[in-house]
Amino acid sequence: MRISDFIARVVTQRRGLVWCGVAALATVCIAILATRIRLDSDVLNILPAKFSSIAGLKIYDRDFEQTRELTFALLCDPADVDRLEEFAPIFADNLRHQPWCERVLAGSPMETPEGIRDLQSIAVPLLLNLEPAAFDETMSILQPAKMRERLRRLHQQIEAGSPRPEFELSFDPLGLIAPALKPFAERNALEEEQPLTSPDRTMRVFLAVTNQTSISAFECQRLMRQVNAFRAQAREGWEGGPLEVLVTGRSAYVAEISLSMRYDIVATLLGSILLVGIIFFFGFHRWIPLLGMGFSLLLSCLVALALGLLVFGRLSMVAVGFCAILVGLGVDFAILIFGRYQQARTDSESHRDAIATSVAKLGRAVFFGALTTAVGFLALVLSGSMGFSQLGVLIAIGIFFAGLFMCTILFLFIRERQAPLRHDWVFEIVKKYVRWSVRRPAPVLIFSTAILFLLSAIGFSPVPPLHFEASTRSLEPKNSRASHALEAIMHKMPMRWEPVLAIVQGRDPQELHDDWQEISAHWSALQAAGKIKSFSTPAALCLSPNSMQRNRERLRAINFQTTRQALEETLDAEGFSRDSFAPAFTLLDELQRVVDPNAPLLNWRNQLPKSSSWWFLIDRYFARNPLLTTGFVTTNEPISTHAQAEDLGRDLPVAGVPMILSGWSYALADLLPWSHRQLLIISALMAIFDVSLLAILYRDLRLWTIQVITLAFAIGAMVASMKLLHIYLNLLNVLSFRLVLAIGVDYGIYVVLVWQKTRELEHDVAGVVKPVILAGLTAISGFGSLGIARNPSLSGLGITCAIGIFWSLVATIFFTLPAAAAAKPKLWREDKIDMR
């Protein structure tokens, strides 16, 4: 018994058994989903993990506090700048009192008494951490003669009217704190470039660290609900004109992206169902098979998801987007199979025979269609990206099951007693076109070749270029408030660009200290040579137990009693107030205390109050694990090319110091060759596989050539349309090329295989061209409906796929068919009758 007959018998005579099998399969899949589902919403997992720059981004994202940081900005009219200056402290105070807010940075910590006090509190450990020579030189300031000389000079400068000595004496009365902080201040150039007030004073920026426990999508949504409630009442006390309260940051983005994903899934699914339903009904005048098609697709999605979870354990949110692609591909199988079934019924075959006929005639085409598509998407495993690999595997699994279910389960939804269509005007129109193009292929062939050739010439020509948008912006939702806020801040603040991150992890504090000392020296040389603009490192804050121990021993040589007495005498002699120098005496006491070898070595981490604004600066350099650190390098110009990334990759590292270079700009520049490889090599591999498969399948050079030209025309016209419509490629819509190739091959297989085997053109060719047109239209509608998604990547993918499938369909109907008719002429039945 043929497989097609077996399927027809089981589906018609063992319906109950088949339903039970379907129910059991669905139950198992749902159980797996319910118990094991774990979704990965991290956009970084879309990118290939093998790149150290991506690994660095993940480390920075996961281990550093900045992930919990929100940036607030107040934007007012130019007339209200003074009001904004007055309102800023009120806003900062309100922000500080929010239950979700841990710390706020509203201005330079050096401008507040608390900031100065906090810095004084960490002076001793930083002093002990100085390099031995620098420590000795600094401590020599405590020699009575030098102390007298310094205070006399400062006194004279005060008399002369300088503002400097007053500040110096308030901050550093003994003259020890400034040298202790010098290594830190020297390499803190980045802060000068990132002020919190715009030059025109219409914008004030506030940084807030939140107390959210995780950065999961739901936690971010919960936090942003509270933040938005705060925003709603944040203008209280403002007396000026319009005041915009902007918020951006990781949590704001995650909340928006996750919410927009929910909208995208619902909107695109409903849009897709509506459009596909309308086209299906338009073509077949039936609703129940449409339900069957939807059910079969849903089941194949379920099976693919369940198997995917078993294979990967955790699925990327991007991979879950495979459902849209699977629906677009699977619909084709359903329409073809049902179209052929309906045609058989119109030819007065019984329900069971019509099922057997449709499976027998198109089962092979569906199998090879599914095979080419599956292999095409499995090529994504080569991408090195976990998100894309999962996407490829899920589609490969899903498409196989979709093919299987369309040849079996779909028929459960087709009733035996349902009368065949009496008058199918769609079929009649298609039949007329097929008859015309078969009888006189030349006119349509010449016309379509001219159009498609012209478009392909535009598509494959280097001018105009097809732009590649390798930017995170391509992954952001449309009309994103967080994105708008970031854009406004970037617009108002002085021009700056993202620095390169250098992540360094030490096995112990001494190693970390030594590593950063070497890196700082190396980067200083690079800066002097003009290879980088500036840099900042945590070198001064990385404590060296060896130096601290050695410097502590050196402290024993100082007679603190004498020093104290000399200080008192000098203060009196110069007319300074002893009360104003209380911090100087405290510092002397602390230094005297650490002389004791039994006293533990001080760590600035324990000295600095948790509420201190300095933590904003420190958290940039240190992860939650204090041995994991990062330094920042500002390049001479923004990084946009792979060559720049390569130069930095060569110049910045130091021999013997493990370092990961990262940052979004650096990583994206690093990824450019990978993106192009994605586009070119993997798509080319897939094309080679497809054309080889077609060669084996057709075993006919002329038909094979026609099919290859059809594919080239489809891709060429697609690229030309993208160029002319100014649609850019991005990290996600690169996928559309292999999708269009897969679908183009499918359409070709359906038409060419039938052309090759059939002896009844009316039944078989016209009978397959109608479903191919309907399948094409449904796929275009399905993918086109993704265009309404808020996520630009998803909408871009949908639009480019819709364009590509449109041209595949056009090339198949108006080029493949007449070309096959011209290359391998066959007689139309009515011609045969005439000839007789």
Place this chain on the structure above:
Amino acid sequence: MRKILFAICTLIGLIVPAHAEPLSPADLKSLLTQIQDKRGAAPQMQADFQEEKFIHLMTKPIMSAGKVWFQAPDKFRREVKGNSPSVTVGDGQQLWIYYPNFKSAEHYSLGKRSPLDATIAALLAGLNLQNVESNYRVTASKIDNGYQLDLVPRRPSLKRFFQRLSVQINAESRAQRTEMLQPNGDRIVTTYSNHVTGPIPPSTFEFTPPPGTEITTPLGK
């Protein structure tokens, strides 16, 4: 001693306003217009000054004397004589403070949201009373030989530098005495005499450090 001096000054401060007659808003407006007109007619002036600084770091007030040249809106030169001489020159963009005794100079950039902008604004407030209402809440009273203007800064950046500035002007609208109260309690009292109006050579507001001067930029470039 410092406390006694402070108490005396406070007492004087309490007594003086008792004899002053506060001006009505209309009179104040008229006075400010009058000052503006006179300053507009003579935008350049020079005078001798004497200054007393009561600062918390020192037990005794610091006394200094010298000469000041001013050209509206923001050019000035201030030379301090005596044991600790200094020359301060500002042209609106840059500020130099030169200490001949130390052969050293401090160089500051102004106008880029430098913390010194507020200092200079306060320093010049007594000399440049044009558009004073945009930066300060102004009240005024009539005193024996002229008027006293009390300026309270509107902007927080100015408030950080001083809480209140009192300017006494004579009948010719020239500053006779200024008194600045800073947030940390420090006070600076300056008295001016021998006012001269008329052209001042532009070179007065230029400064080139003498050869061998050690130049520092305390707030960076």
